[in-house]
Amino acid sequence: MSSAQLYDTIGATYTVTRRTEPRIAAQVWAALGDARTVLNVGAGTGSYEPNDREVTAVEPSAVMRAQRPAGTAPCVAAVAESLPFEDQSFDAAMAFATVHHWRDPIAGLLEMRRVARRVVVFTHDTSETGWLRRFWLTRDYVPELADLLIGRPSLTKLAGAIAARLEPVLIPWDCADGFFEAYWRRPEAYLDENVRRGVSVWTRVGPGAEQRAVGSLRDDLVSGRWAERNRDLVDLEAADLGLRLLIA
Numbered sequence: 001m002s003s004a005q006l007y008d009t010i011g012a013t014y015t016v017t018r019r020t021e022p023r024i025a026a027q028v029w030a031a032l033g034d035a036r037t038v039l040n041v042g043a044g045t046g047s048y049e050p051n052d053r054e055v056t057a058v059e060p061s062a063v064m065r066a067q068r069p070a071g072t073a074p075c076v077a078a079v080a081e082s083l084p085f086e087d088q089s090f091d092a093a094m095a096f097a098t099v100h101h102w103r104d105p106i107a108g109l110l111e112m113r114r115v116a117r118r119v120v121v122f123t124h125d126t127s128e129t130g131w132l133r134r135f136w137l138t139r140d141y142v143p144e145l146a147d148l149l150i151g152r153p154s155l156t157k158l159a160g161a162i163a164a165r166l167e168p169v170l171i172p173w174d175c176a177d178g179f180f181e182a183y184w185r186r187p188e189a190y191l192d193e194n195v196r197r198g199v200s201v202w203t204r205v206g207p208g209a210e211q212r213a214v215g216s217l218r219d220d221l222v223s224g225r226w227a228e229r230n231r232d233l234v235d236l237e238a239a240d241l242g243l244r245l246l247i248a
């Protein structure tokens with residue numbers, strides 16, 4: 001199944017939990033600098049699109065395009081790997097939480113580089129130390145995630161492809177956007193089906209792994225094992241779980 005097809009299947013309830021987190025948006029918009037025209041690739045329902053600039057969106061899934069609120073930026077049905085725009089047509093191109101879905105992430109980044117003078121990409125460090133072991137949910141409950149990363153380019157390789165620098169993105173404890181890592185200090189949230197349906201990871205690891213992970217998290221919350229293992233998190237206001245901006 002292509003990623004666009006995936007979102008045509010799982011995307012209908014996306015906006016129940018997924019929306020712009022203002023503190024992360026401020027970091028993305030600062031990275032866009034003084035860009036007036038901005039291309040948003042893998043735009044989904046329009047989260048993180050700055051409303052004080054001229055935005056054009058690209059989104060392959062019809063289900064996601066249909067949920068864009070009235071009045072948001074015009075949206076073109078296309079994929080990152082083949083952007084239907086002339087060279088250097090935009091001041092900046094941004095991509096938020098989408099690169100890991102692209103069939104060929106490097107090709108997509110090079111396309112962004114071709115059509116825009118500045119590139120800003122929000123993604124995650126998929127290395128063992130950067131992500132898998134850093135976040136208790138992947139480390140202790142969903143080890144299957146490692147299998148999904150086989151053959152995917154590393155963060156270093158992605159950054160190298162467009163000569164990007166990396167900027168850490170801290171996740172506030174009360175993050176408004178329900179992406180996978182968002183509830184790192186609110187573990188009960190992962191027991192909620194609505195929360196899980198807003199994140200493709202659960203569909204991709206499959207119902208067996210999902211049910212096992214949720215069951216074992218529920219047990220650990222009841223027994224106090226989660227709290228014991230993660231007592232260093234309770235006083236943190238924000239956490240570095242390997243989320244990064246690539247800025248080129």
Ligand SMILES: C[S@@+](CC[C@H](N)C(=O)[O-])C[C@H]1O[C@@H](n2cnc3c(N)ncnc32)[C@H](O)[C@@H]1O
Pocket residue numbers: 003004007018041042043044045046047048058059060061064078079080081095096097098101102103
């Ligand atoms: C997790 S959603 C993120 C949407 C939005 N950027 C946000 O932050 O809410 C990932 C999006 O990437 C889109 N996508 C999948 N494959 C793509 C590709 N090859 N090129 C561009 N977008 C793609 C999906 O259809 C989906 O809308």
